Amino acid sequence: MGFRITTWNVNGIRNPFAYEPWRGKRTFEAMFEILEADIVVLQETKIQRKDLRDDMVLVPGWDCHFSLPRFKKGYSGVVIYTRNATCAPVRAEEGLTGVLCPPNSSVPFRDLPHDQQIGGYPTIAQLSMLELDAATLDSEGRCVILEFPAFVLLGLYCPANRDESRDNFRQGFLDLMDVRIRNLVAMGKRVFVTGDLNISRGEIDAAHVSEAIRKGTTTEDDFISAPARRLFNQLLYSGKVIGERDEGREQPVLFDICRSFHPNRRGMYTCWEQKINARPGNYGSRIDYVLCSLNMQDWFCDSDIQEGLMGSDHCPVYAMFKSSVCLNGQQVNMLDIMNPPGMFNNGVRRQEYTTKLLLPTSGRLIPEFDKRRSIKDMFSRKPKTSSQKPPTTSASTTCASTREQAYGIDAVENFSLGASKPSPPIADSSLTCKGTVRKRSGKSDPPPSVKRSKSFPSQTTATSIAAQRTLKGFFKPKGAVGSQISEAETRDTPVQATECSSGPLPVSSTISRPEEQKDLQSIRSVPAAPTSNIGSSRPAASSAGQDSETVIDPIVSKEDWSKLFAKKPVPMCEGHQEPCISLSTKKAGINCGRSFWICPRPLGPSGNKEKGTQWRCATFIWASDWNP
CATH class of the missing domain: 3.60.10.10 (Endonuclease/exonuclease/phosphatase)
Known part of the structure; x- marks a missing residue:
């Protein structure tokens, strides 16, 4: 060659x-x-x-x-x-x-x-x-x-x-x-x-x-x-x-x-x-x-x-x-x-x-x-032997010293004082400036290894669990009316109990079956508990709340949410009935940044859009104008 x-x-x-x-x-x-x-x-x-x-x-x-x-x-x-x-x-x-x-x-x-x-x-x-x-x-x-x-x-x-x-x-x-x-x-x-x-x-x-x-x-x-x-x-x-x-x-x-x-x-x-x-x-x-x-x-x-x-x-x-x-x-x-x-x-x-x-x-x-x-x-080549020995400092000692340098002794002391002394800002800290405890994500990395003082009230753990429910919980089917409520849910404020007993409960417009109508009547027949006796009204309020939630059809709610966030289907090109591809304009002007749909096929040898051929057809749709 x-x-x-x-x-x-x-x-x-x-x-x-x-x-x-x-x-x-x-x-x-x-x-x-x-x-x-x-x-x-x-x-x-x-x-x-x-x-x-x-x-x-x-x-x-x-x-x-x-x-x-x-x-x-x-x-x-x-x-x-x-x-x-x-x-x-x-x-x-x-x-x-x-x-x-x-x-x-x-x-x-x-x-x-x-x-x-x-x-x-x-x-x-x-x-x-x-x-x-x-x-x-x-x-x-x-x-x-x-x-x-x-x-x-x-x-x-x-x-x-x-x-x-x-x-x-x-x-x-x-x-x-x-x-x-x-x-x-x-x-x-x-x-x-x-x-x-x-x-x-x-x-x-x-x-x-x-x-x-x-x-x-x-x-x-x-x-x-x-x-x-x-x-x-x-x-x-x-x-x-x-x-x-x-x-x-x-x-x-x-x-x-x-x-x-x-x-x-x-x-x-x-x-x-x-x-x-x-x-x-x-x-x-x-x-x-x-x-x-x-x-x-x-x-x-x-x-x-x-x-x-x-x-x-x-x-x-x-x-x-x-x-x-x-x-x-x-x-x-x-x-x-x-x-x-x-x-x-x-x-x-x-x-x-x-x-x-x-x-x-x-x-x-x-x-x-x-x-x-x-x-x-x-x-x-054989490497030259070295008479020097590597340092014998243990990894645990190095990690400990590094951690102490990163947070400082003052930070550890302030952390153990609890509510009596405000703590400095620490990465991934669970404390806020008002002393309340925020809910942590279950998948988040654990905080630095610092022992928590016993001066923290025991209720803080329960309070963190009793935070608001996630969006995913609204789509899960609820249990029976007589099911026992967790301790975290019973620790709601008196305002929630007042809201439950102050008037008729809202009812979803999706009720259509006779048995659901009966459940609704039974819910409305529950007598309202006085706000002064919150403890005695908890079972009734809780059962009424659970019954009212069972009235909402989770399938319908899920469909409504899906329609709200679902992407629009891809349009088909006129010449070949193939899914279009989405591009955006980069040319300076009033349309800069706008997305549009065109035929997915490449341009032909002529360099123009063609009709009735194997090359790109004349399909052009602005993404904002596309309504399936």
Whole structure:
């Protein structure tokens, strides 16, 4: 198998592991093996340096070079992984301008000694043509550059065309990319450019443009003439340019590898809008590329997209080199020119890969990961015996001292004084500021282990049990009239007894059976007890209360509550009679935040809602307007 380079916008470096086939092993090593790549360029990593972990930096058999945003968090980011068994770069840089500095250095890349530079940096005159300064354009972690003896590899993530306030940044970054590539080619270096460029080259590369041209809302010339697209097509061989070429861009310098293998293939898209579920209907655009300088265009044996691999709103794109290529009129094995001189000869390794080949920008040299032992080393080497003994402090002593520090001795003393002295606030305390005891949940964690003083009245426990009943108790069927009442229920205040004897009891409107009518008459015939003799009236009041509760039908009450809190049924779409899906608007305006129902099926290739087809129909219902 030939040497292979794969580019993929992962939309978050851990995002693919939520999908098959990556979710099985959930390691980068396994991912790269499935991709069958020797160099993997990932964009939109959306990670900060402090969030880097061993599994994404110390990948067994791989080296990595990160470019992370300087200011924005969880944004942008590019990383290039290289397989140690097949390739090793000789130089590495971050950024397009060369104004950034290598790790642990204050000297910019462009000011390093000549033998340590990749070269092709924009001149002062070229930088002065940009509206933004060089440091700002390189501050978002959008470019990693590696140099091999064979070529210079640029891994790019260009800004998207989403916000007008970012137009200057986007155009400035693209101008900078154009300048750096042309400068490298002018130096005589071969260039390989790959990544998410966020530009569709032509009408064949964008589904929405094909639909707009068919409807007559735009023309192909208008689409091609957009500033970013015009710049990109002037870089590409056979790129379509309207009118005369711009000054300094008279000649194309890059070759579209993937399109050269599929010149007339439609629907070869690499990105789909997730919000409208456009991937099943293949309503997308081609914005991820593998490009090379013109003197390398016959080095490749295959190139394609991998639209079947899930894990992002983009799909991987790869280019595969031939085993041997023509270099300076001679056939050379690809491995010989992808490693430092002398490491391979005719595709056979002569020198083993060592950590001495790591470049300053390598992720393995980040202080948090440098000189770390692997798991294999931990098992192969015997740990040094230590004469020091671990501390013998018992766990119980530590816990006790920690508890005393947490609550303080004063808190324990105040807790034992009871009602005579107010206690300080203690977590999960059962005391309130008025001295009453609140009911605790049966599933709550036990309070700290502090002995309770005997000065607490014994009635406090009963009072806590006699708290109000839970809502669940109203739905349970009641017992017989003559059943004995618990002591906690008989400790109600005199006001409750007065309410029971002050007048006729309320009767539910659901009484319909004759036996219930008789029970009601028997309840009403119970004589009212005087409020002065509360103790003697308790049995009668209790039995009357229980009889009145048995009149209420729990099934009817439960149904009423269920209707009150039940969710509305999901509407069916008009075209397919399938349950709709609920979405909410995020567009600024009066409807922002409102929920609505639409057909669950994905958009078709046309990008529009269709009638009488297998794709999404025109069903649209505001959630507030839906009445089943």
